[in-house]
Amino acid sequence: MAEVSDNKVLKQVFVYVTLDIDDPRLLTLQKLLLAYKVQWSEDRWDEYTDEEYEAARLIVVQALSENHIVGGPRFYTEYDLSNACPACGAGMRQTGTYWIDGAGPQTVRLGQFRAVSSYSEILVDQPLAETLARANLSGLSLRSVYAYQPDEAPIELIWRQLWASHTLPPMSPRSTGIDFDxxxxxxxRGKIDSTSPERFAYRAKDVEGAQDVNRMWEHFGYVRWxxxxxxxxxxxxxxxxxxxxxxxxxxxGVTGFQWLPIRVVEDE
Structure with a gap:
């Protein structure tokens, strides 16, 4: 005979509150959470106006997790390792077309976004690629993208990978939110962590030769190498x-990315 007993189920309710850092209600909310012993976490970030973006010398492009797809070296993308760091792989240079996991569930995002990211690589759909090509952007070229599927012929996608010919010098140590240690x-160069808000700074002399499309010198994020x-x-x-x-x-109408204007500083 089966016995059924009541079990208490722990229920969690997630509430998201967005406030400006100088909003007086923020301190009140924190005090109430402490008083009622409510667990919470805080994320801080900067928000910018269109006017601030237009006035920026350069803008760092960061992908959000919502549009990430798997690809890269594990799926037969070829790289030159002659200048790569033996400890973390930083400095490796892609030499072939970009391959993504064609059998992975994340590929459905190719139909949900105009642009997607793959370990900080940016892939764009055909109409956006054509718009970028017509804009005659300096430093930019577009490469083919293939999908790898085990035991099947490779598929060339109607997507293109953004490719930058110019790499900026290392950022200024006056950048904040960056864990240089x-x-x-x-x-x-590699394995660099950061905390929000990130505020990237570059020396004035180091952005003089910048193109419309560039790559940073530094590598952020998780490494398995x-x-x-x-x-x-x-x-x-x-x-x-x-x-x-x-x-x-x-x-x-591209979504799934955040854009962070850099700050130009005088030489240290």
């Missing part, structure tokens, strides 16, 4: 673009 001990591309997880440097590029993405 977390950087790879061998190259100081033992020298074997077949098992590697390597986040690539963020793109850094001019307001012209931001405007094209905005007008195309």
């Amino acid at each position: 977390s950087a790879c001990k061998s190259c100081r 033992n020298g074997d591309l077949k098992t590697a997880v390597l986040w690539q440097p963020y793109f850094v673009v001019t307001p012209k590029v931001w405007r094209i993405f905005r007008d195309a």
